[in-house]
Structures are given as structure tokens and as C-alpha cells.
Amino acid sequence: MTLRNLPADLPPGRLLTPGGAWGGNGAWTDGPVCWVSDQPVDDLPGKWARLQAACELTGLRPIALEYVDDELLPERLSDIEAVDVENYLIDSWKAYCAYREAARVTPVSYDEVPEGVEVPDDPGPPYSVWPGLASADLLHADPDLVACEVVATEIFSDPGFATPHVALVPAPRSADIPALMGWYFDGPRPAALAAVLRSWEDRFGVRVIAACHGGWKVSVAAPPTTKEQAEHLALEHLLVCPDALYQVGAWTFPEYAERILGSRIWHLWWD
Numbered sequence: 001m002t003l004r005n006l007p008a009d010l011p012p013g014r015l016l017t018p019g020g021a022w023g024g025n026g027a028w029t030d031g032p033v034c035w036v037s038d039q040p041v042d043d044l045p046g047k048w049a050r051l052q053a054a055c056e057l058t059g060l061r062p063i064a065l066e067y068v069d070d071e072l073l074p075e076r077l078s079d080i081e082a083v084d085v086e087n088y089l090i091d092s093w094k095a096y097c098a099y100r101e102a103a104r105v106t107p108v109s110y111d112e113v114p115e116g117v118e119v120p121d122d123p124g125p126p127y128s129v130w131p132g133l134a135s136a137d138l139l140h141a142d143p144d145l146v147a148c149e150v151v152a153t154e155i156f157s158d159p160g161f162a163t164p165h166v167a168l169v170p171a172p173r174s175a176d177i178p179a180l181m182g183w184y185f186d187g188p189r190p191a192a193l194a195a196v197l198r199s200w201e202d203r204f205g206v207r208v209i210a211a212c213h214g215g216w217k218v219s220v221a222a223p224p225t226t227k228e229q230a231e232h233l234a235l236e237h238l239l240v241c242p243d244a245l246y247q248v249g250a251w252t253f254p255e256y257a258e259r260i261l262g263s264r265i266w267h268l269w270w271d
Helices: 044-058 077-081 085-105 143-155 174-181 190-204 227-240 253-260
Strands: 013-016 034-037 060-065 165-170 206-212 215-220 265-269
Touching: 044 060, 044 143, 044 165, 060 174, 077 174, 077 190, 085 190, 085 227, 143 206, 143 215, 165 174, 174 190, 174 206, 190 206, 190 215, 190 227, 227 253, 227 265
Parallel strands: 060 206
Antiparallel strands: 013 034, 034 165, 060 165, 206 215, 215 265
């Protein structure tokens, strides 16, 4: 990534190179992974739309940042391409089944439950065997247009993004942003997450639109429209980011499936 790639009308900013050790392998030597604004930006929806429209020419995809951090663990395109998404999810499914079986013997204790809130019994996903990847309706809406709309209606009004920075990431696909930028949380490695996001991009028209404390926000052009679709997709969310179900206010699997039914934004959360 070089300054030659950057649009001419950007606010003051800088190229961001990962600081410190890179995944235990010494310093990152591949150069900057993104450009970030020095200060929070005004008119995030307008700037986002212009940068999104230019990305086919620049190769740079915009995301909103809740804050700027150079403690990054980027990975390469080859790392994403090496991940078999369904095998990854099947392995996670097996681990989840073992966890549920163990929980029948030793009840699970919930952390960070608000005072006065009683956690109901969670029936979990309605599957006894791996059901395969979730299907989606035909994609009718333009995913990039939906991303612009969700940035304007959801991200811009989110109190956590009251003073958002904007970043530009050189990524062939929106789904690749978490891996190529390396914004990492206590969850799947960035390349595995990006591989799953590629699959969701193909099936549900997702776009990575924001990085925040603890996770990512993605827009969804073809969200689930039936209870069965929502439950099937919620299983994939559970296997990739279980904290999205159990630490963001939805305390049971059915409640979470209901939350994502028809929703144009998903909050992928690890804590």
C-alpha cells in the first residue's frame, strides 16, 4: 500500500503498520496494512459513500473505526484461501456439542449477567447433527448500496461511533478486511474469520463496515426471512462468535435467531 493509491480528497491521516511482535513471528515486514484518519471525521455517511464508490478504482475499501490501534495481527490472502469454511464450522460444531454435553453434567455459570436478570434455560440450536451451511434467499438488493444505507442509519447513530475514524484497507473483497488489516479479538484467527465472511458475503451479501471495541459490524443485503433460515444462520454465528449471543443481551439461542430475522446489520462480538 502506498500514498499513490489514496484518493485526493481525504482528511489528514497516516498509513498504519502493525506495531510490536506479529503473531509471535517477529516484526511485520509487508508494510502498511491500511490508511487511517488522524482525527474523527464529520459526515461519516457521505465520506463512506464516496470512498465506497471509488473502491473499484483505488482498490481501497472503507471501514469506520471506533478507535485507532496499531496492535494488529494481519494475515495474507493465502491464509484466507487455505481455510475450508464448512470443515472449520464442522470442527466448531463438534466442539460445541462436546461443550453442551459437559454442561449437562456441570451447569454453566454465566458471567456479566446484569443484576436482577434471570438467565433462562437455553434449549440451544434445534439440531442433533450438523445441518450443513445455511441457505439464503436470492440476492436482490445491491450489497454496496445496503452497506452505505446501514452506515448512515445504524453506525452513524451508534453512540459508540459518536467520534468515528475512517480507514481504507487494500482488500480484494470486503470480507478480507479483518485478515488483511489484522484487527484481532479473542476469537477465531483473522484468516478463519475472513473465510467465513467470504461465505456469508456470497450467501447473504454481507459487507464489513465497522470495527469496534470487541468486534466487527457487517451489513447484510439478504438477511434471513423465515424462522428456519434464521435458526440455521444463528448456528453459524454461534460457532464463530458465541459472545454475540450470550453477551450482547440475547440470552438464549431462539431469542438470538429472532433478533437476526430480517436484520440488515450483524454485530460480531468477542469479549
